[in-house]
Amino acid sequence: MRNYIETPAAELEANRLCAKRINEQISPLGLKYHIEAYGCQMNGHDSERIAGMLVECGFTKCDDKASADFIIFNTCCVRDHAEQRVFGNVGALKALKDANPRLIIAVCGCMMQQEKVSRHLYKRFPYVDIIFGTNELHRLPTMIEAALMGERTLMVRNIDGEVTEGIPILRNGTFSTNVNIMFGCNNFCSYCIVPYVRGRERSRSFERIFSEVEDVAKCGFSEITLLGQNVNSYCSPESGMKFPALLDKISGIDGIERIRFMTSHPKDLSDELIEVMATNDKVCKHIHLPVQSGSTRILEQMNRRYSREHYLELVGKLRQRVQDIEITTDIIVGFPGETEEDFNQTLSLVREVGFSAAFTFMYSPRPGTKAASMPNQIDPAEKKRRLLALNAVEAEMLKTNNQKFIGKVGKVLVEGFDVRDGQYFMNGRLSNFKSVYFPFDADEAAVRGMVGKTVDVNIVDTTNNSLIGELNG
Ligand code: SAH
Ligand code: SF4
Ligand code: F3S
Numbered sequence: 001m002r003n004y005i006e007t008p009a010a011e012l013e014a015n016r017l018c019a020k021r022i023n024e025q026i027s028p029l030g031l032k033y034h035i036e037a038y039g040c041q042m043n044g045h046d047s048e049r050i051a052g053m054l055v056e057c058g059f060t061k062c063d064d065k066a067s068a069d070f071i072i073f074n075t076c077c078v079r080d081h082a083e084q085r086v087f088g089n090v091g092a093l094k095a096l097k098d099a100n101p102r103l104i105i106a107v108c109g110c111m112m113q114q115e116k117v118s119r120h121l122y123k124r125f126p127y128v129d130i131i132f133g134t135n136e137l138h139r140l141p142t143m144i145e146a147a148l149m150g151e152r153t154l155m156v157r158n159i160d161g162e163v164t165e166g167i168p169i170l171r172n173g174t175f176s177t178n179v180n181i182m183f184g185c186n187n188f189c190s191y192c193i194v195p196y197v198r199g200r201e202r203s204r205s206f207e208r209i210f211s212e213v214e215d216v217a218k219c220g221f222s223e224i225t226l227l228g229q230n231v232n233s234y235c236s237p238e239s240g241m242k243f244p245a246l247l248d249k250i251s252g253i254d255g256i257e258r259i260r261f262m263t264s265h266p267k268d269l270s271d272e273l274i275e276v277m278a279t280n281d282k283v284c285k286h287i288h289l290p291v292q293s294g295s296t297r298i299l300e301q302m303n304r305r306y307s308r309e310h311y312l313e314l315v316g317k318l319r320q321r322v323q324d325i326e327i328t329t330d331i332i333v334g335f336p337g338e339t340e341e342d343f344n345q346t347l348s349l350v351r352e353v354g355f356s357a358a359f360t361f362m363y364s365p366r367p368g369t370k371a372a373s374m375p376n377q378i379d380p381a382e383k384k385r386r387l388l389a390l391n392a393v394e395a396e397m398l399k400t401n402n403q404k405f406i407g408k409v410g411k412v413l414v415e416g417f418d419v420r421d422g423q424y425f426m427n428g429r430l431s432n433f434k435s436v437y438f439p440f441d442a443d444e445a446a447v448r449g450m451v452g453k454t455v456d457v458n459i460v461d462t463t464n465n466s467l468i469g470e471l472n473g
Helices: 009-029 041-056 080-091 094-099 115-124 137-148 194-198 206-218 243-251 271-279 296-301 308-321 340-353 380-405 444-450
Strands: 032-037 070-075 104-109 130-132 153-155 176-180 223-227 258-262 286-288 326-333 357-362 409-420 423-429 435-439 454-462 467-471
Touching (some): 009 041, 009 137, 032 041, 041 070, 041 104, 041 176, 070 080, 080 104, 080 115, 115 130, 115 153, 137 153, 176 206, 243 258, 243 271, 271 308, 296 308, 308 340, 326 380, 340 380, 357 380, 380 454, 409 435, 409 444, 409 467, 435 454
Parallel strands (some): 032 070, 070 104, 104 130, 130 153, 176 223, 326 357, 435 467
Antiparallel strands (some): 409 423, 409 454, 454 467
């Protein structure tokens, strides 16, 4: 059943040994690293692996680029805007390299997996030491060792993707964390570059996922987010176990209180998943279900393999079965050939569904994707107009929808706090992903102690995106 190979253990071991050697060499020097991450949660999670390897190599973290001895950009290429920023930011590092000749500069991630782009970057910025794609993450120590000896590396392998287990992970946060359940994507939505830069879909072994969640639970993490480009098509390579069963199994792990997941593709959302969401208290009452467009004609062109009606039917089922569920989404405006009528269908769908958040994007042509060469590309000014119109409708919907929470009591997992006019405000989320703020009168130690706790909060007011509450009791 397994349709991929795991990265050979010997290769991982060689890199671990390499990290050890680097550690011996550099730890007396007190060198610092700085990671700049772009893109989705999966890229963010890869950055935690990069941090894990850098710490093994003997670097310590620093937030300030100017005092770093190792700077790495973990890039995204899902839209053009992200790419432009990377070129600008890499260009700006020249001055730092001149000031600190031992500075090592690395660029990795999805954007670098496009060989044309990585070769161009390699030529254009001779002071960049290390460039690698999405299949080479575990080889970072080897590339650093070469850089310490003055060698440049450009490593982008066009393999369909292995699954690499056992890279050390330095997790951000203390009670909430991410766990990959799968890598890559097979869907080839016509606008999307992800399948080209992340390779074919591969599910991780159930045993590996389970023991990772057990480990993080032992370290005190109580909320986990299971990550994959399309979690609903998870299929264990050993047993064929599907996503709903995986959720059920993981919910049995001691210490895990909340389970989130993303992203769900509507075409693969099963009744079994809805059932687990309805019946398992640990599975959060929230689903991120990207619709992309409200027009069936455009959905077909996007190769999404569901219609407007099918999507609305799913929303109906979710709402009927899963009490208090909230739905968030992604939407693209200005896909090639999108008419005013198509766009109006998107607006009407947003009104009909009442999303509790919508991430909205202007279509950005991506090299090598089918939609990039479709006729009737939409003028950028028109895309912008549609984006603003869509955002206005979403904002109006949010305002109305938020009202329904007033007067209710919700369980908030406290994530952090800030101080406004001398008053502490705690922030956190309900199970349904709505974010909540509430004032808290206590000293700083008690405020810090509150982070990671789950408390009852009376919802008394709303802002544009969030709810305002008062601690209950
Ligand atoms: N796997 C996830 C999404 C990954 S990309 C899913 O299928 O839902 C995140 C979002 O970026 C997508 O949902 C889409 O809305 C947006 N996106 C992807 N490619 C894009 C492009 N070429 N132009 C604009 N937005 C894009
Ligand atoms: Fe891209 Fe579609 Fe795959 Fe999501 S499901 S990553 S949008 S190809
Ligand atoms: Fe994520 Fe961007 Fe890559 S959205 S998978 S980092 S192209």
